[in-house]
Each structure stands twice: as structure tokens, then as C-alpha cells.
Amino acid sequence: MGIFPKCMEEDYKDLANGKKTVSSLIFGNRFNADQTLYEYLIEFLLVFVSAKEENLQEGKMKFHDISIDRKLSYWVEPRMALRRFIFYDKAKKKGSIPADELAYRSMIELLVSKIEIDDKEAAREYIESIQDLFRGYSVVIKKDSGVLDL
Known part of the structure; x- marks a missing residue:
């Protein structure tokens, strides 16, 4: 057969x-x-x-x-930027490298600069609210290893 x-x-x-x-x-x-x-x-x-x-x-x-x-x-x-935007600031940094932190900070600053508002602190709060919104839709959150996945 x-x-x-x-x-x-x-x-x-x-x-x-x-x-x-x-x-x-x-x-x-x-x-x-x-x-x-x-x-x-x-x-x-x-x-x-x-x-x-x-x-x-x-x-x-x-x-x-x-x-x-x-x-x-x-x-x-690859969709690393979206994953980083949503989860990086709340994830354990055990496996991250300095380039991850730099990429995250650069991305946040770029997004803040794109928001047309004079108060940059308010822009950061808007960004954090968007991150919280996305985080609320996550299905998989493995806290033991610091891996957070959509």
C-alpha cells in the first residue's frame, strides 16, 4: 500500500x-x-x-x-515592530539586548513626534493608551519566560 x-x-x-x-x-x-x-x-x-x-x-x-x-x-x-510596540515595556528584559531598548525608545519618540499636539507628555499618554488597548486583545501571555505573544 x-x-x-x-x-x-x-x-x-x-x-x-x-x-x-x-x-x-x-x-x-x-x-x-x-x-x-x-x-x-x-x-x-x-x-x-x-x-x-x-x-x-x-x-x-x-x-x-x-x-x-x-x-x-x-x-x-516579520511584524517585530508591532510586537515590540505592544509588549516590550511590560515584558521581562531577561533575553533582550540594548538594541531592543534603543529600537523601542526610537519607535515611541517617532510616534510621539507624529501626533499633532503641543503637549508631548499628553502625546506619550495617548501612545500608552493605544498600547493598553492592543494589550487587552492579546490571547497568549506567558509570564514565566517573559515571552508575550499576540
Whole structure:
């Protein structure tokens, strides 16, 4: 009897040799046993909305079609600035580097300068309010490692 899909024969060999787990074979390395339902949904949506080609354009808002192309890759556009804007000031700084702090401060100053108001302290308060608003929509907050994720 054959194996479906044929393009994954090497993966099945790795599974038999103990080099891979069934969950990593089915879902890739995006899923862990301690994740919540919301985290699983976020991972599925990330794959769905991401480009399926290196040009970062083709395949967005689609699932992989292995009957046409046997590749199961996807490319995500980095969104570090948004993550930094929302979470950096409240996260533990254990794994951060001085460049993170510099990037965060520079981003906040740039945003403050874009707000058309004479009182810069009020502009900073507006920025903090926007951060609090975004933080309120977060689904995953892992306080033990300082990792905060959308």
C-alpha cells in the first residue's frame, strides 16, 4: 500500500527511526502540548494568511495544495515592530539586548513626534493608551519566560 502524500516518504522514515514525532509530522513544529485552543487557531491562521512562495506574494489566504506543488513551506512577513510596540515595556528584559531598548525608545519618540499636539507628555499618554488597548486583545501571555505573544 502507498503512503499519502508521496512527497513525505522521508518524513515517515524519520518518524519510524524516532527522529520526528507524529505531531511534528502532522502539524510541523508550530504546535505544543501546552497550547490553548486560541493558540492553535492563531497558528493555523498564521499558516493560512502567509505566502506560500518566497516572493511573499503568492499563496496568501490559501491552504497548501499538495496535488499541484509538493512543497509545504510558507513565509511570514516579520511584524517585530508591532510586537515590540505592544509588549516590550511590560515584558521581562531577561533575553533582550540594548538594541531592543534603543529600537523601542526610537519607535515611541517617532510616534510621539507624529501626533499633532503641543503637549508631548499628553502625546506619550495617548501612545500608552493605544498600547493598553492592543494589550487587552492579546490571547497568549506567558509570564514565566517573559515571552508575550499576540
